Amino acid sequence: MLAWLAGVPAAYAVSAVPRPVRAAAGPLSIGFVYMSPITDAGWTRQHEDGRLELVRALGDRVATKVVENVPENADAERVIRDLARQGCKLIFTTSFGYMDAVMRVAREFPGVVFEQASGYRLARNLGAYNIRFYEGRYLAGLVAGAMTRSNVLGYVAALPIPEVIQGINAFTLAARSVNPKVQVRVVWTQNWFDPPRERDAAQAVIRQGADVLTNHSGSSAVAQAAEAAGVWMLGYTSDMSKYAPTRQLGAVVHRWGDHYIRATRAVLEGSWRSQAFMGGLKDGMIGLEAISTRVPPDVKASVERARQRIASGELHPFGGRLVDNQGKVRQQSGVLAERDVEHMDWFVEGVVGKAVA
Known part of the structure; x- marks a missing residue:
């Protein structure tokens, strides 16, 4: 993973x-x-x-x-x-x-x-x-940014490697594109599949004020924690609506x-x-699926427009000015080079924490 x-x-x-x-x-x-x-x-x-x-x-x-x-x-x-x-x-x-x-x-x-x-x-x-998991993460971020009321999003992640960091950054950039006040709080579990740790991490970010959760880990524990706490969540890898029947807003599905x-x-x-x-999105290998009826029509429409634009190459999640969460400008304009995406080891502005465990 x-x-x-x-x-x-x-x-x-x-x-x-x-x-x-x-x-x-x-x-x-x-x-x-x-x-x-x-x-x-x-x-x-x-x-x-x-x-x-x-x-x-x-x-x-x-x-x-x-x-x-x-x-x-x-x-x-x-x-x-x-x-x-x-x-x-x-x-x-x-x-x-x-x-x-x-x-x-x-x-x-x-x-x-x-x-x-x-x-x-x-x-x-x-x-x-x-x-390109980050393409689906960008779509999820659009929903999360629109649905949060606390302006705190929780992200349960396994390990701080480029694939995971890319997803956190794309999610954050999209969320802040519709809600500049958003912060994303990350908790590392150090394991791809560890339901108890994933649940504990979800509860930790909820205590920090997160009212929308997502994850990059292997079980349904985050979905279950969101359902139990009454906060929104966006599933990852699979449709998690079975585990969060009233709280899932959508799922980034592989x-x-x-x-x-x-x-x-x-x-x-x-x-x-x-x-x-x-x-990626163009190939149908990833997408934002099972979008809830609780997501407003205008938000769904914005997700579909972004999906089409990413699939066509018109929009890139790492396009435009990019600033990291230490205030350093990583890119003034254009699209981040593929190799720089592959080796991503820094968080964008809006992510609370460091891209290390």
Whole structure:
């Protein structure tokens, strides 16, 4: 779930390297490695939904195996290696913390294709894929800025890495574009999936005056905390309305299925190439969904206009003058360079705190 860091190829170009070869007989055996249990909402749920879309689309041309709740430590390497030894010819690993393990196993199994979610390392048989999550966060920020009455927004976040920081900044910029008085208070949990910590962090920002919450973490705990406290929330990764039926304003939802289908077809057809793929609003890989009837029509309309403008390239969440929360001007005009977005390690004006744990 982490961001693209140093070493990302310029413009995410397709790597000009030979493709791995797979045996043509029988269904393609595909492995999926998940960092948390498969629940009914959250990061892993969305990847599992993507896998199910793949199975529906390709039927008996594929056979999938899933290993869930795999920690980002030595166990990951063991699990990935076991899947390769069991005959998987395509393996999707769905958390950044697996990247080093995937790289090592990929060297051992040159005939297997590996794809790493949110990683940045590439090899002859290793690709990477991710989503511009900050595009969806910008849409959520428009709603949060319009709906807050306390002018304090709460953000429960796992780890202070670029992917998370990008989302916090985009959310804040959008919220302050409609309500310049907004402050965003961030609480770090230091773990992608830890429901008790996520709940405690949500309660902490509520005590600090937040009346709209969002999160970058793996469970439904923040949604549940918002519902219990009677504050608004914007879900992340999945529609969390089951857990916040009266308090969810909308949800930034991830859609991985199209990428899984596209990558698998490329392997089946022998056309797969190592690349760093990045999707976004334009591709339908992320969006603000399940917008509540409690959100006023004019706010919904502004979200739709922003969605269209971001998808077309007319609007960039990190366009225009950017000032950090220490008062330093980071950009006077234009659009922040992609590489600077990838390495973002600072908070924009309006975020309370530091971009470190």
